[in-house]
Amino acid sequence: MAFVEVCLWTLLAVVLSWTIFHVTKTMKKATKLADVAAEEKRDGVPDVIIVGAGVGGSALAYALAKDGRRVHVIERDMREPVRMMGECMQPGGRLLLSKLGLQDCLEGIDAQKSTGLALFKDGKETLTSFPMDTNFPYEPYGRFFHNGRFVQRLRQKASSLPNVRLEEGTVRSLIEEKGVVKGVTYKNSSGEETTAFAPLTVVCDGCHSNLRRFLNNNNAEVTAYEIGYISKNCRLENPDKLHLIMAKPSFAMLYQISSTDVRCNFELLSNNLPSVSNGEMASFVKNSIAPQVPLKLRKTFLKGLDEGANIKITQAKRMPATLSGKKGVIVLGDAFNMRHPVIASGMMVLLSDILILSRLLKPLGNLGDSNQVSEVMKSFYVLRKPMSATVNTLGNAFWQVLIASKDEAKEAMRQGCFDYLSSGGVRTSGMMAMFGGMNPMPLCLIYHLFVITLFSIGQLLSPFPTPLRIWHSLRLFGLSLKLLVPHLKAEGVSQMLSPANAVAYRKSYMDATVV
Incomplete structure (x- = not known):
């Protein structure tokens, strides 16, 4: 018995000693991190470095700076961009732009009102509009504009805040220590090689990103x-x-x-x-x-x-989104996720991502805590899905349907899509709400894809089902599955099929409150 008691007391002493040591070490580490963060503040080190001052980089800089962060944005070319992408802001994008406080960036650039789609096929025309009678809490209109003018307005808006520094320079590489990104090396406008350090780096340098290959395994x-x-x-x-x-x-x-x-x-x-x-x-x-x-x-x-x-x-x-395995860095925009541009909704997904990310980062006192930032990114990856999965699936599927073919099944799907959008009522309004980002719900998109498939099969079997028409109908159904299944895998079955996620997204990010 004496031996057992000695063993128990010894074990208890070891556990208590380890607990005291662990708690003390954790407290010292937290104190050290706080001291480092305070030292960085005193030395003028920014909280965030953003690589790229396009739509995403400029909008994110403004959002973070409004929350009190010091932001250093490095952009390769500060002249007005000349692009033929990013020239359409859908109604959902305008709502998100407003919630970021950037709605005035669409003013003074001769932007044109967008109310919907004019669709043409084989001499036929149909005009469709974004629906007016939905729960969408904003004007159901989009905008067309010169992308470069819009980007310049965003840059001006971001640089109007005293804690934003916009600098022209070409980022060469990321500075990494023990698997954690600490900053970047870049060539400034004078041609000098220099470095910049920050607790968090955001890579937002577009579809031709030269940094993406060091951060993600996915290829465009x-x-x-x-x-x-x-x-x-x-x-x-x-x-x-x-x-x-x-x-x-x-x-x-x-x-x-x-x-x-x-x-x-x-x-x-x-x-x-x-x-x-x-x-x-x-x-x-x-x-x-x-x-x-x-x-x-x-x-x-x-x-x-x-x-x-x-x-x-x-x-x-097109490129599915994957989180970077590196700590201290976040990838956004076309460097992170791309889809076919036919529905002109890439900026809408980007603005949604920025709104979600800025809200998740706001409570963090120390962006240098890579573990906390990693947890934020896991939450971000889930929360973005209703918008991103809807747009990614719709953009890629609609593009494939638009491709002309001599295959009777494919052409039947193409014709069925045109007729579906031309039919009016809830069919047209439902699809136009999807196009406009007014109803980011993947399950609703799957429903429309299923109905379009049945609609096309019905036309294919008309006026009576012959064996050949039945065969083409089965092939058409298979084609429909090929449009959907890759996205179920890429976006996640639970994310695509869960209405709760979409409802939560709408409540949190698309409610009636506009900044």
Whole structure:
């Protein structure tokens, strides 16, 4: 018995000693972190470094600086960008922009009102609008604009805050110590190699990010090539509509990006593109694409080419989102997640991400606590899903449906989609709410995809089901599953099928409260 008692008392003493040691060590570590954070504040070290001052970097800088953070933004080129992407802000994007306090950045740039879609196929036309009778707590209108003007307004808004420093420089690499990112090395505007340190670094340098490969394992897939130019001194008959022509091999678009400028673009699937420099591209457009454009739009479509407009080519990419395994760094925007741009909703997903992330980071006293930031990112990854999963699935699926084909099943799905959007009522309003980001609910999107499939099968079997038509109908159903299943895997089955997540997202980030 004496021996047992001695063992028990010894064990108790060991446990107490270990507990006291562990608690003391934890307290010392917390004190040290607090001292480091305080020292950084005294030395003027920023709380956050943001790589890239595009839409995402500028909006995030403003959001974090409003919460009292010191933000250092490093942008490769501070001149006004010249892009043909990011020229449409959907109604859901405008709501999120307002909740970030950035709604005035759409003013003073000659932005044009967007009310919906004008869809064309085989000589038929249908006009659709964003629904008015939903629970969406904002004006059901979007905006078209010059992307560069919008970016410059965001930069001005961010730099108007005293705790934001915008600097022109090219980031070369991340500074990493023991698996934790501590800052960046970059070449400043004078050509000098220098460094910047901060407890947290955010990489937001776009689809061509040179830092992404060090942070994520995911690779961007090039799906097609977007070719575009501007026809100047033009006004569309319906300037408030995005004109989408279901052409061959894919689609063409026209939309009013200013009171006098019309963006014209089309898509090619092959990387064997006609040369722009020797005029082959312009000839190709005039001979192959323009004849498919409706007569009332064709003059505008050709005007830019006839006047020698600058033709730009950019890659359409898609890439699922994955969290970085590195600590001390966050990846956002097209460096983090991409989908086909046909529904023009990439900025909406980005603004949603920024709103969620800024709210999650706000309570953290020390952004240098990598464990806390890692927990925040896990929550962020789940909370963003209703918006991102809806837009990613819709963008990629709609693009695949738009591709012309000689396959009878595929063409039936293409025709069924056009007829579904043309049918009016809850079908059209439901889909337009999805396009506008007014109802970010993946389960609702799955419902519409299922109904479009049945709608297309019904047309395919009409006027009576022959064995061949039944076979094509089964293949069409298989095609529909191929559109959906990869996204269920990429986004997560529970996230796609859970209405509770979407309801919580709407309540938290799309309620009636606007800054």
